[in-house]
Amino acid sequence: GAGVSQSPSNKVTEKGKDVELRCDPISGHTALYWYRQSLGQGLEFLIYFQGNSAPDKSGLPSDRFSAERTGGSVSTLTIQRTQQEDSAVYLCASSPFPTGRNQPQHFGDGTRLSIL
């Protein structure tokens, strides 16, 4: 079956613009995660969705970042008033129900965001 799909694969935008990044998780996966990877850095957790529970937003770096997950499937990560330090690869992962520490996360190939 299809894996995690992210779009666009690349996005170049000017500083100050808003951007939306999309993630389609694996069908039937109830848990969805966003991470980002800055150049030469490790992956950094951003936000986690599980079913209808309140998301864990503890990794979002500022209030310019927000994410939604509609209908328990597709998720959108929005960055408002982008800054150059937002340039990174944004990665989405999903894992199946029931979510537990024994369930691996499966990643998409990410959106490479470049802020000019």
Add this chain to the structure above:
Amino acid sequence: DAKTTQPTSMDCAEGRAANLPCNHSTISGNEYVYWYRQIHSQGPQYIIHGLKNNETNEMASLIITEDRKSSTLILPHATLRDTAVYYCIVIGGYNKLIFGAGTRLAVHP
């Protein structure tokens, strides 16, 4: 969340076994050890995970010491396509993965 320590880089000859070590001395009793790898320009790829028993799948084997303070990922017959950064992760709360710097494995002919 338990931290992990891995060598920065390793080399392996094609066709030989690659043994990648990881220390996780502060691991808690219910925390799993996960291994992922990342090939350039791709998202992390899940390899294997375990709690306390050794595990094997079509990609690799995972050997966890009895005290669970360290583990070794074994790629039995490394190929050039196994060149990647390998991450050993002890999973944290809400299952969020906390990635360290990983081990850069270079497989050479």
